Each structure stands twice: as structure tokens, then as C-alpha cells.
Amino acid sequence: MTAVAEPPMAVADEPSVAPAPVTGDGGATKAKDVLIILYSGDLEKTWAAMILASTSAAMGVKTRVFVTFWGLPTFIKDSRRITGDNWMQKMLAFMKRPGMSHRKMSTMNFMGMGPWMLHCLAKQYKAAGPKELLEVAQALGVEFIPCQMTMDLFGLKREDFIEGMGEPVGAATVIGLMTEGSAPLFI
Amino acid sequence: MPLEIAQRVDAKGLACPMPIVKTAQAVKSMASGQLLEVLATDAGSTKDFAAWCKTTGNELVESSAEGGVYRFVLRRK
Structure with a gap:
């Protein structure tokens, strides 16, 4: 009985054999939203992420930036110098200065000469600028959505961040957004 | 048909993505059907404005270039 009932069920599960959402012009599939995962804290990558995020929003696309790991300290207020609760977290903040204004380049940093020249250009x-x-x-x-796990790891509080940051979430939320049709971008 | 420009954005000298960003901000404050004129010098803007209009659904009424200055007239959807 079940063997007979199964095949039509499987067909019913796939109502659209044709490729899913297709636009009228050009036939390009359009994602609903854009989701940027900003993992890096490097100046040039952060800059690229800010360009893409602002452009995406300017194009009327719902845009989210999930900030995680090295990308997270970028969204701490520029005025905060040392963050964290224990000596390891404090040491981390000391070695890698938080804040958007204090990003270093991944190459040709030269003790800050690189970023300075880039800003001049x-x-x-x-x-x-970023x-x-x-x-x-x-x-x-x-x-801008902070990663809860990185916040715990680095000992960061919500009040350490700049104004307007979203509710901290985890990886499941990010994957959930991707499965719902957000175009993902890992930077 | 004479085109009556409701708003103007001068993005001359600005680099990507600011001409698009300024346009998006200006369009927000306009009424449906109104025209916006944008002047830009960014060499990528001809393609960028066409892409922006296609994605947002606003109409690109005019796109021209003269002496390194790109002129776009957009109609708010």
C-alpha cells in the first residue's frame, strides 16, 4: 500500500520542475536579500564589505552583515581601547586595537604607513572611507549583526559596540537566512 | 516633451559607490513619477546606473556623456 502511495507524494513535493524564481528581463535569478559575513578585520576587506553593503542597500535590497571573529572588534567604539574580562581577552584587545578607525592592512601595513597612504589616496x-x-x-x-560566540570568546559586551548594532545571533540564524534565499558573501 | 527635473544630484568627483548612494537617498524623498537628474564623473557610472535602475525598478529616462561628465535622468517608480 505504501509503495503505491509514495511515488505521487514525491511528485507533489516538487511542484516546480522549472527553475524557481526567474525575472522577466534577462532571466537572471534574483536573491531576495544579501547577507555579508564579515570575518576579516583587515582594512581593505572591511572597506570592500562596507562598499558592497551600502551599495546593496542603495539598490533597495535588504542587506545584513553578520560580523564575526576578527570582523567583530571593528564594530567596537573607536574610543574603547581595552576590552574583555580576563588578561587574555585584554591582551587581545591590546594587540589588535578595536574600532573602525584602527584597521590595519593585511599587506604593506608598515606600522600604519600603508593605511595612512590609502586614506590619503x-x-x-x-x-x-570605510x-x-x-x-x-x-x-x-x-x-549589522554581531556573533554571540565571538562576543563570549573576546569578552565583548553590547555596550562596547557602536550605536545601532543588531541583536547578537549564532551560526544557525546565518545558515537559516541563506536557506531562505539570501545571497551569501564571506569576506 | 519637456522634462521637468524635480531634483538634482551633483556627484561629480565622487567615486563608487557614492553616486549611487546619493541617488538612492535623493529618490527616497521624491514622489512617484518625478524626475531626478544626476551628474557624475565616475567612469563606471553608465553601467552602474543602468544596473541600479534595473534592480530598483526606477526608469532610466536619459543616459549621456559629455566631456567626461555623465548625465542621467531617472524617473521615480
Whole structure:
């Protein structure tokens, strides 16, 4: 009996044999939302993430940035110097200065000369810096979501972060968003 | 048909993504059907504005370039 009942069930589970959402023009599949996972704390990668996040929001796409691991201290207030509860967490903050204004480059950092020159060039060519882009992104409604596990690991409190940060969540929320059709981007 | 520009955005000199960002912000404050004129010098803006209009559903009424200045006229959807 069950063997007979199964095949039609399987067909009913897949009502759309044709590829799912397709737009009228060009046929490009469109994701509903954009989800950027910002793992890096490097200046250039953070910058790229801010450009993509603000542009995505400007294009009317719901945009979320999940900030985790080395990406998380970037969203601590610039004025905070040492964060954490125990000596290891404090040492980490001491070695890797938190805040968007204190990002280092992954290459050619040269004790801060690299970032300084990059900012000079950005000013000369009127390219918006990461901090300005962060403000723009927030104004356009980009949601910045901290990783709860990294907060615990680094001993970070919600009051350590800049204004407007979202509710801390875990990996399941991030994967959940991806399965619901968010275009994921890991930086 | 004379085009009556309701708002203007001068994004000359600004680099990606600020011309798009400023346009998005300006469009928010406009009424449906109104026209927005954007001037930019970013060389990527011709493609960027076409992509922005396609994604957001606003109409790109005019797209031209003259002497390194790109001019776009957009109609708010």
C-alpha cells in the first residue's frame, strides 16, 4: 500500500520542475536579500564589505552583515581601547586595537604607513572611507549583526559596540537566512 | 516633451559607490513619477546606473556623456 502511495507524494513535493524564481528581463535569478559575513578585520576587506553593503542597500535590497571573529572588534567604539574580562581577552584587545578607525592592512601595513597612504589616496580621489560608508550603510538600513560566540570568546559586551548594532545571533540564524534565499558573501 | 527635473544630484568627483548612494537617498524623498537628474564623473557610472535602475525598478529616462561628465535622468517608480 505504501509503495503505491509514495511515488505521487514525491511528485507533489516538487511542484516546480522549472527553475524557481526567474525575472522577466534577462532571466537572471534574483536573491531576495544579501547577507555579508564579515570575518576579516583587515582594512581593505572591511572597506570592500562596507562598499558592497551600502551599495546593496542603495539598490533597495535588504542587506545584513553578520560580523564575526576578527570582523567583530571593528564594530567596537573607536574610543574603547581595552576590552574583555580576563588578561587574555585584554591582551587581545591590546594587540589588535578595536574600532573602525584602527584597521590595519593585511599587506604593506608598515606600522600604519600603508593605511595612512590609502586614506590619503581615497581623499584625493574622493572615495568614501570605510567609516563614512559604515554610517551610510546604517542610514540606508543595513543591519549589522554581531556573533554571540565571538562576543563570549573576546569578552565583548553590547555596550562596547557602536550605536545601532543588531541583536547578537549564532551560526544557525546565518545558515537559516541563506536557506531562505539570501545571497551569501564571506569576506 | 519637456522634462521637468524635480531634483538634482551633483556627484561629480565622487567615486563608487557614492553616486549611487546619493541617488538612492535623493529618490527616497521624491514622489512617484518625478524626475531626478544626476551628474557624475565616475567612469563606471553608465553601467552602474543602468544596473541600479534595473534592480530598483526606477526608469532610466536619459543616459549621456559629455566631456567626461555623465548625465542621467531617472524617473521615480
